[in-house]
Amino acid sequence: MTYLTKPKFHHPSLPKNALGYTRRDYEAATSTLCAGCGHDSISAAIIEASFELAIEPHRVAKISGIGCSSKTPTYFLGASHGFNSVHGRMPSVLTGANLANRDLIYLGISGDGDSASIGFGQFAHALRRGVNMTYIVENNGVYGLTKGQFSATADRGSKSKKGAVNTDNAIDLVAMALQLGATFVARSFSGDKTQLVPIIKAAIAHRGAAFIDVISPCIAFNNHPGSTKSLDYVRAHNEAVNALDIMIGRDAITVDYEPGKVVEVTQHDGSVLTLRKLNDDYDPSDRLAAMNFLQQEAARGRIVTGLLYVDGEADDLHRHFNTVAMPLNQLNEPELCPGSKALDKINAGLR
Amino acid sequence: MPLTAVNDFVIRFANVNGSGSASANEMFARAIMRMGIPMSPRNVFPSNIQGLPTWYEVRVTEANHLGARGGTDIMVAMNPQTYNADVASIEPDGYLVYDSTRAMPPGKPRTDINLIGIPLTAICNKEYSDPRQRQLFKNIICIGALSALLDMDITELEKLVGEQYRSKEKLIQPNIHALHLGRAYAEANFKCPIGLKLKRSDKVGDRILIEGNAAAALGAVYGGATVCAWYPITPSSSVAENFTKFCGKYRHDPATGEARYAIVQAEDEIASIGMVVGAAWNGARAFTATSGPGISLMQELFGFAYFAEIPSVIIDVQRAGPSTGMPTRTQQCDLINCAYASHGDTKHILLMPEDAAEAFEFTAGAFDYADRLQTPVFVLLDLDIGMNHRLSRPLQWDDARLYDRGKVMTAADLEAGKDFGRYTDVDGDAIPFRTYPGTHPTKGGYFTRGTSHDARAKYSEEGVDYVEGMQRLLRKHETAKGILPRPLRHDAGKPTRFGVIYYGSTAPAMHEAAEILTARGHTLDLMRVRAFPFHQDVASFIADHDFVFVVEQNRDAQLRSLIVNELDIDPVRLVPILHYDGTSITARFISAAIGDRLDALKVTPLRKAMS
Numbered sequence: 001m002t003y004l005t006k007p008k009f010h011h012p013s014l015p016k017n018a019l020g021y022t023r024r025d026y027e028a029a030t031s032t033l034c035a036g037c038g039h040d041s042i043s044a045a046i047i048e049a050s051f052e053l054a055i056e057p058h059r060v061a062k063i064s065g066i067g068c069s070s071k072t073p074t075y076f077l078g079a080s081h082g083f084n085s086v087h088g089r090m091p092s093v094l095t096g097a098n099l100a101n102r103d104l105i106y107l108g109i110s111g112d113g114d115s116a117s118i119g120f121g122q123f124a125h126a127l128r129r130g131v132n133m134t135y136i137v138e139n140n141g142v143y144g145l146t147k148g149q150f151s152a153t154a155d156r157g158s159k160s161k162k163g164a165v166n167t168d169n170a171i172d173l174v175a176m177a178l179q180l181g182a183t184f185v186a187r188s189f190s191g192d193k194t195q196l197v198p199i200i201k202a203a204i205a206h207r208g209a210a211f212i213d214v215i216s217p218c219i220a221f222n223n224h225p226g227s228t229k230s231l232d233y234v235r236a237h238n239e240a241v242n243a244l245d246i247m248i249g250r251d252a253i254t255v256d257y258e259p260g261k262v263v264e265v266t267q268h269d270g271s272v273l274t275l276r277k278l279n280d281d282y283d284p285s286d287r288l289a290a291m292n293f294l295q296q297e298a299a300r301g302r303i304v305t306g307l308l309y310v311d312g313e314a315d316d317l318h319r320h321f322n323t324v325a326m327p328l329n330q331l332n333e334p335e336l337c338p339g340s341k342a343l344d345k346i347n348a349g350l351r
Numbered sequence: 352m353p354l355t356a357v358n359d360f361v362i363r364f365a366n367v368n369g370s371g372s373a374s375a376n377e378m379f380a381r382a383i384m385r386m387g388i389p390m391s392p393r394n395v396f397p398s399n400i401q402g403l404p405t406w407y408e409v410r411v412t413e414a415n416h417l418g419a420r421g422g423t424d425i426m427v428a429m430n431p432q433t434y435n436a437d438v439a440s441i442e443p444d445g446y447l448v449y450d451s452t453r454a455m456p457p458g459k460p461r462t463d464i465n466l467i468g469i470p471l472t473a474i475c476n477k478e479y480s481d482p483r484q485r486q487l488f489k490n491i492i493c494i495g496a497l498s499a500l501l502d503m504d505i506t507e508l509e510k511l512v513g514e515q516y517r518s519k520e521k522l523i524q525p526n527i528h529a530l531h532l533g534r535a536y537a538e539a540n541f542k543c544p545i546g547l548k549l550k551r552s553d554k555v556g557d558r559i560l561i562e563g564n565a566a567a568a569l570g571a572v573y574g575g576a577t578v579c580a581w582y583p584i585t586p587s588s589s590v591a592e593n594f595t596k597f598c599g600k601y602r603h604d605p606a607t608g609e610a611r612y613a614i615v616q617a618e619d620e621i622a623s624i625g626m627v628v629g630a631a632w633n634g635a636r637a638f639t640a641t642s643g644p645g646i647s648l649m650q651e652l653f654g655f656a657y658f659a660e661i662p663s664v665i666i667d668v669q670r671a672g673p674s675t676g677m678p679t680r681t682q683q684c685d686l687i688n689c690a691y692a693s694h695g696d697t698k699h700i701l702l703m704p705e706d707a708a709e710a711f712e713f714t715a716g717a718f719d720y721a722d723r724l725q726t727p728v729f730v731l732l733d734l735d736i737g738m739n740h741r742l743s744r745p746l747q748w749d750d751a752r753l754y755d756r757g758k759v760m761t762a763a764d765l766e767a768g769k770d771f772g773r774y775t776d777v778d779g780d781a782i783p784f785r786t787y788p789g790t791h792p793t794k795g796g797y798f799t800r801g802t803s804h805d806a807r808a809k810y811s812e813e814g815v816d817y818v819e820g821m822q823r824l825l826r827k828h829e830t831a832k833g834i835l836p837r838p839l840r841h842d843a844g845k846p847t848r849f850g851v852i853y854y855g856s857t858a859p860a861m862h863e864a865a866e867i868l869t870a871r872g873h874t875l876d877l878m879r880v881r882a883f884p885f886h887q888d889v890a891s892f893i894a895d896h897d898f899v900f901v902v903e904q905n906r907d908a909q910l911r912s913l914i915v916n917e918l919d920i921d922p923v924r925l926v927p928i929l930h931y932d933g934t935s936i937t938a939r940f941i942s943a944a945i946g947d948r949l950d951a952l953k954v955t956p957l958r959k960a961m962s
């Protein structure tokens with residue numbers, strides 16, 4: 001199987017972003033996923049978010065594990081370096097890459113099998129370390145690539161395509177991320193581009209561990225009645241707590257918001273996240289309340305979406321380590337090698 | 352007759368872990384070194400025995416035999432729990448130094464050894480009232496007594512005390528006082544020195560005393576490693592711990608105090624190697640340090656890094672396996688597991704340092720080899736080298752040396768129109784160019800994957816593309832043979848049909864064994880293998896001899912298997928000499944094993960003798 005790249009045809013009237021790039025510049029090879037797969041919508045949202053943010057495509061490193069979801073980095077940001085690693089190990093590979101060069105944008109793409117089962121440990125540890133990244137789980141409740149086995153995010157009582165009922169409890173990655181100290185936690189739905197695109201933009205702008213759980217129906221194996229990750233089910237049970245507008249830099253705020261109905265969070269890079277409240281009681285800066293609310297709503301069978309928690313003052317692993325501003329992969333002999341005089345001294349101390 | 356020897360004996364301290372004996376013992380060993388007498392200390396520390404016994408052995412060896420000798424000439428038995436076994440292990444006519452304050456533990460007394468009872472507890476209790484002081488000074492009093500018994504220069508001990516407590520001056524005088532308490536008691540009660548004696552010499556030269564793990568960590572600092580990801584495991588933890596220490600000292604920006612390195616204690620070994628591979632893919636020099644169980648866990652990513660051609664450095668401080676094996680005992684048992692690590696057809700670079708100096712050089716070099724060859728490189732240490740202080744030639748660094756970052760295409764290269772195909776062999780050495788992520792806006796981007804790809808990194812399931820890639824990886828190993836440290840050959844100078852191949856920590860015992868065998872009238876050529884894949888010289892060496900003994904510290908003759916497999920050698924010609932009980936291999940063992948076989952071959956066949 002080889003992929004045909006879409007012809008690079010730049011229509012003069014294609015809209016350009018602040019860097020002069022068109023949407024085409026953020027696209028890549030044509031997807032080979034099933035037609036209608038939720039994952040493709042997420043790829044489209046990543047392309048849109050990157051275009052709107054006007055990031056340089058080649059300054060992104062896209063890293064994934066194994067699964068249909070983890071294949072998607074081939075289908076967006078074609079000019080970026082990509083790393084389709086091994087099953088469940090994206091978080092460690094991304095952590096290492098991030099340590100080597102703090103100046104790139106790190107996009108981690110994973111699936112629910114990849115992150116909630118085989119890679120559960122790495123998922124947890126990358127978040128608790130505060131690696132500066134956007135970590136997206138394309139969550140369909142099944143192992144798509146290996147043809148439809150339940151994953152660990154499948155709800156208890158959910159039915160497989162063949163009729164088996166899942167009797168195991170589900171892992172809620174959002175609840176885990178909150179507990180583990182992720183400084184940006186969101187849930188969205190592949191079918192809701194309006195909600196998803198600004199969330200991805202805000203996550204990329206966030207300095208710290210940003211986690212997005214995107215419910216992404218698997219058309220082939222988990223879109224039937226009885227599944228709690230089907231398009232219809234998610235649409236019917238989606239409960240968005242807020243809608244996000246993101247202002248980059250000193251963009252003038254043009255929308256008039258009804259007072260008391262917005263929350264504003266300024267992130268380190270100056271981006272302003274304006275959250276229009278859909279639920280008056282929801283406060284995205286309160287980690288404990290968020291955890292509580294999620295549990296309550298989950299018990300009622302509701303899927304809470306939106307930007308659920310954000311810490312505008314977040315730190316990342318490099319700040320914890322106090323690493324130099326210059327990326328480690330650019331340091332050379334003068335900065336790294338103590339030289340022969342120092343070694344002579346070490347020798348002298350060992351006699 | 353009590354044993355007599357000058358600068359040639361083995362003393363062993365049997366202690367209780369955590370009793371403060373370690374620093375006293377080390378001071379004893381160092382004083383011998385300062386007297387110009389070569390010596391070789393070894394720790395023995397079982398990981399899980401009640402009473403927490405530890406042993407510290409010092410081989411005093413004017414003749415520079417730094418390998419383990421086996422046997423104990425003088426035992427300092429301070430652990431009641433192991434007392435009987437310790438006494439039993441003393442060589443006939445050897446010496447037992449024990450605390451005579453209380454009656455000796457019950458057991459069959461030996462009449463063929465010499466007893467030296469010193470009332471250490473009584474001396475201590477009389478002098479000190481604080482229990483912690485009593486414990487600590489007991490060890491020092493004991494060393495003081497030994498200084499008289501063995502004729503050690505007390506000023507060397509006094510100097511060492513001064514150095515040790517430079518920052519806590521209040522402790523210097525009390526320690527020196529304790530030394531003299533012991534010394535005075537020995538002088539007053541025994542004929543000093545006993546038969547075993549130290550005599551000032553000049554055989555140490557400019558050598559240093561260092562642990563292999565510390566030397567490897569320094570190698571990583573000098574070799575330019577900036578990312579270290581690890582998970583604690585004996586006997587490798589001190590590599591990462593030393594790296595942390597040295598980075599703290601040498602790797603901070605003097606102006607800002609910021610760190611020019613990142614060290615992550617990962618959640619497990621899979622994450623450790625994942626971080627190393629991720630960092631190295633992104634152009635940083637990265638390594639992990641682990642031991643056998645960690646190597647087992649890292650397998651999948653080794654295969655990935657091999658196939659996707661990502662440089663990475665793995666320091667494996669080997670210990671006895673399988674499974675948890677004997678976690679605190681030495682072996683050379685991970686060769687096969689590393690050489691062919693991972694599923695599918697794989698083959699990896701191994702480096703096999705013999706001592707601390709080579710641990711430093713090979714570790715620093717490993718980063719060059721990994722970048723040049725774009726593949727994982729394993730530095731195979733073992734517990735014997737890694738966790739023991741050993742006399743070693745001084746570490747050296749040439750300030751003119753530049754890091755070999757290998758074939759990296761830069762933005763300027765790409766801008767100048769250089770063609771980039773990630774897996775294309777442009778130079779005929781089977782090594783392709785790579786780009787670091789983020790290099791150029793429109794050129795040089797590529798996708799790294801563990802699935803099959805063509806020469807331009809495009810996903811491909813075509814058989815020809817896969818085979819071409821796998822063949823190129825083999826050719827890359829041919830290139831490696833010319834780059835890696837060569838095997839060292841030492842011929843006897845007389846024609847012989849017999850050779851010996853050995854590697855790693857076996858070296859000092861092997862050199863000593865060769866002397867013993869020469870004295871027994873046997874002639875042997877030696878070859879020390881230092882890297883895998885094997886250089887052509889290994890095949891030539893075997894071709895030059897009818898039989899080659901392969902000496903190693905594992906059960907299954909792993910190096911021999913690699914030689915048979917990779918060089919297509921008739922196994923009959925490679926005679927395995929195997930030591931794998933967890934103790935360090937000795938010259939006594941090697942010379943007996945090889946000597947007996949050679950003696951047997953020398954016996955003239957019966958028919959020939961009669962005809």
Ligand SMILES: Cc1ncc(C[n+]2csc(CCOP(=O)(O)OP(=O)(O)O)c2C)c(N)n1
Nearest residue numbers: 067068069087111112113114142143144145
């Ligand atoms: C070590 C290992 N075990 C098993 C597999 C087989 N495998 C491939 S993808 C996958 C599950 C993927 O599920 P998920 O992450 O949810 O991705 P999806 O396909 O649903 O997007 C499994 C088990 C593998 N590639 N590697």
Ligand code: SF4
Nearest residue numbers: 034037068144218219
């Ligand atoms: S199997 Fe499911 S997850 Fe995979 S591509 Fe098809 S629809 Fe998407």
Ligand SMILES: [Mg+2]
Nearest residue numbers: 111112140142
């Ligand atoms: Mg899935």
